[in-house]
Amino acid sequence: MNITLKNVSFSYTDSLDDAVIKDLNLEIRSGQCVILAGESGCGKTTISKLINGLIPHYHSGTISGDILLGEKNTADITLAEISRYVGSVFQNPRSQFFNIDTDSEIAFGCENLAMPREEILQRVDRIVDEFHLQKLMGRNIFHLSGGEKQKIACASVAATMPEIFVLDEPSANLDLKTIAELKEIIARWKKAGKTVVVVEHRIHYLREIADRICYVKDGRIAYEWTPAELEAKGAEYAASLGLRCVNLKKIGDARLRGHDKKSVIASGAKQSLHESIVFTDLQFAYNRKFPILNIPSFTLPRNQITALIGHNGAGKSTLAQVLCKKSDAYLIMQDVNHQLFTESVLEEVLLGMRPQNEKTALEILAGLNLEQYAYEHPMALSGGQKQRVAIGSGVSSGRDIVIFDEPTSGLDYRQMLAVSATLQKLATSGKTLLVITHDPEFILNCCSNIIHLEHGKIAEQYPLQGHQEKLIETMLDE
Amino acid sequence: MKLDPRTKLFLAVVANSVILSAPLVYGALMFAVPAILLLLERKWRFVLVFFSVYLAAALGFEHLKTMDVGRVGTLGVSTMMIISRMMPIGIVLYYVMQTTKVNEFLAAMARIHVPTKLTIPLTVMIRFFPTVFDEARAIGHAMRMRGIRLFSLHTLKNPFSILEYRLVPLLVSITKIGDELSIAAVTRGLSPETKRTCVATIGFHVQDVIVFMYCLIVTGSFVIASHETAKQSFVDFLSALFC
Numbered sequence: 001m002n003i004t005l006k007n008v009s010f011s012y013t014d015s016l017d018d019a020v021i022k023d024l025n026l027e028i029r030s031g032q033c034v035i036l037a038g039e040s041g042c043g044k045t046t047i048s049k050l051i052n053g054l055i056p057h058y059h060s061g062t063i064s065g066d067i068l069l070g071e072k073n074t075a076d077i078t079l080a081e082i083s084r085y086v087g088s089v090f091q092n093p094r095s096q097f098f099n100i101d102t103d104s105e106i107a108f109g110c111e112n113l114a115m116p117r118e119e120i121l122q123r124v125d126r127i128v129d130e131f132h133l134q135k136l137m138g139r140n141i142f143h144l145s146g147g148e149k150q151k152i153a154c155a156s157v158a159a160t161m162p163e164i165f166v167l168d169e170p171s172a173n174l175d176l177k178t179i180a181e182l183k184e185i186i187a188r189w190k191k192a193g194k195t196v197v198v199v200e201h202r203i204h205y206l207r208e209i210a211d212r213i214c215y216v217k218d219g220r221i222a223y224e225w226t227p228a229e230l231e232a233k234g235a236e237y238a239a240s241l242g243l244r245c246v247n248l249k250k251i252g253d254a255r256l257r258g259h260d261k262k263s264v265i266a267s268g269a270k271q272s273l274h275e276s277i278v279f280t281d282l283q284f285a286y287n288r289k290f291p292i293l294n295i296p297s298f299t300l301p302r303n304q305i306t307a308l309i310g311h312n313g314a315g316k317s318t319l320a321q322v323l324c325k326k327s328d329a330y331l332i333m334q335d336v337n338h339q340l341f342t343e344s345v346l347e348e349v350l351l352g353m354r355p356q357n358e359k360t361a362l363e364i365l366a367g368l369n370l371e372q373y374a375y376e377h378p379m380a381l382s383g384g385q386k387q388r389v390a391i392g393s394g395v396s397s398g399r400d401i402v403i404f405d406e407p408t409s410g411l412d413y414r415q416m417l418a419v420s421a422t423l424q425k426l427a428t429s430g431k432t433l434l435v436i437t438h439d440p441e442f443i444l445n446c447c448s449n450i451i452h453l454e455h456g457k458i459a460e461q462y463p464l465q466g467h468q469e470k471l472i473e474t475m476l477d478e
Numbered sequence: 479m480k481l482d483p484r485t486k487l488f489l490a491v492v493a494n495s496v497i498l499s500a501p502l503v504y505g506a507l508m509f510a511v512p513a514i515l516l517l518l519e520r521k522w523r524f525v526l527v528f529f530s531v532y533l534a535a536a537l538g539f540e541h542l543k544t545m546d547v548g549r550v551g552t553l554g555v556s557t558m559m560i561i562s563r564m565m566p567i568g569i570v571l572y573y574v575m576q577t578t579k580v581n582e583f584l585a586a587m588a589r590i591h592v593p594t595k596l597t598i599p600l601t602v603m604i605r606f607f608p609t610v611f612d613e614a615r616a617i618g619h620a621m622r623m624r625g626i627r628l629f630s631l632h633t634l635k636n637p638f639s640i641l642e643y644r645l646v647p648l649l650v651s652i653t654k655i656g657d658e659l660s661i662a663a664v665t666r667g668l669s670p671e672t673k674r675t676c677v678a679t680i681g682f683h684v685q686d687v688i689v690f691m692y693c694l695i696v697t698g699s700f701v702i703a704s705h706e707t708a709k710q711s712f713v714d715f716l717s718a719l720f721c
Contacts, residue, residue, distance in 0.1 A: 058664060078671070080668075083667035090658070095655045098663045099581060100579065103677075104677070109666045111677060112668050114673045114675050115675060116675065117675055117677055120675065160666075160667070338647055338651070339617075339620035339624070341624075341646055342642075342643070351626075379650050
C-alpha cells in the first residue's frame with residue numbers, strides 16, 4: 001500500500017504560522033522500508049503520526065494538504081479503519097500495551113477487528129511461532145524486560161497483518177542484542193512486501209534493510225540518501241547532522257580518531273590521580289540458591305568514568321542498587337521524572353544538601369548551565385535539562401560516586417555529546433562515575449574504563465584505551 | 479480458580495454495601511470471600527498483612543467504641559473504624575483488579591449490554607492502577623535514595639512535603655502514561671463504534687454459583703436480623719409509649 005503525503009502542513013496550534021510540518025511532500029511506495037531521521041524536535045515523529053492517523057484523529061491542530069493510504073484519505077476514515085492498514089509500534093515499551101497479559105495483547109487487535117474467535121486463536125499461534133514467543137506466553141506485562149515488551153509490541157501489531165508498519169524510535173530502550181532481533185522482524189516484514197516506516201536516529205541496524213533515509217529538518221525533508229550513500233559521505237558528515245553511527249563495525253574509524261587524541265591527553269592527566277575505590281562482597285539474591293549478584297570484590301577507578309556493560313538481566317541495575325545501599329553512591333535514574341520532587345530547580349538542589357546553602361547551590365547550577373532556570377519548575381524543563389537537575393541534586397548531596405542508568409537512551413548525536421560533556425566535567429570535578437549503558441558510541445566518547453557484567457559476576461574489567469575493538473565486539477555479541 | 483467478571487462485579491457491589499452498612503460480623507463474613515479467593519491465587523503475604531491489620535483495627539474498635547478514651551483516643555478509635563470499614567473494600571477491589579483480564583471484562587460487560595462508551599473507560603482503569611503502583615514504587619525508591627523518609631525530622635516539621643514529593647512526580651508520570659495508553663488502544667482499533675469479538679471464554683461455573691449464594695445468604699441474614707431488631711425496637715417503643 002502506497003503512502004502519499006501531498007503538500008502537508010501541520011501545526012499543533014490554531015494557526016499554520018508555527019507549523020511543525022511545512023509543505024511536506026513524501027511518497028513511500030508499497031514494499032519500501034524508509035527511515036525518517038533527524039534531530040530531536042525536527043518533526044519526524046509528527047510525520048509518523050500523520051501516517052498512522054493519530055493526526056488529525058487524536059491530536060488536534062491545524063492541517064492542510066492530503067495524506068493518502070493507497071487511495072484513501074486519512075481525514076475521511078476513522079482511526080479504527082486506519083488501524084486495519086497501519087500498525088504502530090512506539091518508543092516507550094512501558095505504556096504501549098492495553099492488556100496486562102501477553103496472550104490477550106497479541107489477540108487484542110484482531111478482537112477489535114471483530115474476527116471470528118477460531119481465526120484469532122490460529123493467528124496468535126502462528127505469530128507466537130514466527131516471533132519465537134513461546135517463553136513469553138501467559139506472562140504478566142509488568143514482569144517483562146524492555147526488550148521483551150518491545151518484541152510483544154511488534155508481534156501484537158503484526159497479528160492483524162496490516163499493510164503498513166510505523167515504528168517510532170523502537171530501538172531507544174534496547175540493547176544491541178535485542179536491536180538485532182528487531183532488525184530481523186523488520187527484515188521479515190519487508191520480505192513479506194509490507195511497507196515499513198521507521199522514525200529513528202540510530203540507523204546502523206537498518207543499514208541493510210532500508211531503501212532510503214529521509215532526513216527531516218524543520219518540518220521538511222532536507223536530504224534523501226540510500227544507506228550506502230550516507231555511509232559513503234563519512235561518519236563526520238552523519239555526526240554533523242546529529243545522526244548516530246551508520247555502521248557499528250566501523251565505529252572505531254574516522255569519527256573516533258579525533259576523540260582518541262583528546263582522551264589520551266585526558267587519561268594522561270588522570271593517571272596522576274591513579275587511585276581506586278574498592279568494594280568487597282557485593283551480593284544480592286531473591287533466593288539463596290540463585291544469587292542475582294555475586295561479586296567478591298571490584299574496583300572503581302577514582303575520578304574517572306567507568307562504563308558498566310552486559311546484556312539485559314546480567315545484574316547491572318541490581319549492582320547499581322546494591323552500590324547505592326552499601327556506599328554513598330547516588331543514582332541518576334533512566335526516567336529522571338521519578339526523582340524530581342520539588343517546586344523549583346533550586347529547591348531540588350537544596351533538598352539533599354546538608355547544611356543548606358543557597359550560594360553553593362546556585363554555583364552547582366551554574367556549573368550545569370542551569371542557573372537561568374533556578375526558579376523554574378523542574379517538570380517544565382526539557383528532558384536533558386531535567387537530567388542535569390537530577391545530576392545537580394546528586395552533586396549537592398556531597399556524594400563521591402554517581403551512577404547513571406542509561407543516560408543516553410533515545411538521544412541523538414548532539415544530545416549524546418552534551419551528556420558526555422556534562423559527565424566529563426563531573427569526573428574532572430572529583431566525582432567517580434559508573435555508567436550503565438548499551439551505547440557504544442557514548443562509551444567511546446567519554447568513558448575510560450569498562451566493566452563487563454555477566455550472570456551477576458564481573459566477566460571482565462579493562463581500560464578502554466587500546467581495547468576499542470574488543471569493546472565493540474563484546475557489545476555486538478551480547 | 480477463575481470467576482466470571484460478572485460474579486466479581488456482583489461480589490464487589492454486595493460486599494461493599496454490606497461492609498459499609500452492616501455490623502462488623504457481616505463485614506468479616508464478606509471480607510472472607512476475597513481473602514479466600516486471593517489465597518487461592520497464592521497471595522499469602524498480602525492476605526496475611528491485610529487480615530492482621532483489619533483484625534487488629536476491627537477488634538480494637540469493637541472493644542473501645544463504648545469507652546471514654548479522651549480526645550486523642552477518639553482520634554485513634556475513629557481511625558480504627560475507618561480502617562476496619564475501608565480495608566475490606568480495598569481487598570475486594572484489589573482482587574478484581576488483580577485477576578480480571580481486560581478482554582474478559584470487555585466481553586462480560588458486552589454480555590450484560592453495558593454500552594461500550596461506559597466500559598472502555600472502565601477497562602482503562604483496570605490497566606491504569608497497576609501502572610500507577612509500578613510508578614509509585616519507582617518514586618519511593620528514588621526518595622529513599624535521596625534520604626527522604628516517611629518518618630524523619632524533616633517530614634515531621636513539614637508533614638505536607640512528603641505528600642508533595644510523592645504526588646508531584648506521580649501525577650506527572652501518570653498523566654503521560656494515561657495518554658500513551660489511550661493512544662495504544664486507539665491505534666489498535668479499539669473504538670466504541672465498532673463491534674469486537676473476544677477470545678476469552680467467560681461463563682458461569684460452580685464457583686460462581688457458590689459465591690453468588692454465599693453473598694445472598696450473608697446479605698439475607700443481615701436483612702432479616704436487622705428487620706428483627708427493627709421490629710424489636712418498634713415493640714419496645716410502643717410498650718414504652720403505653721406503659
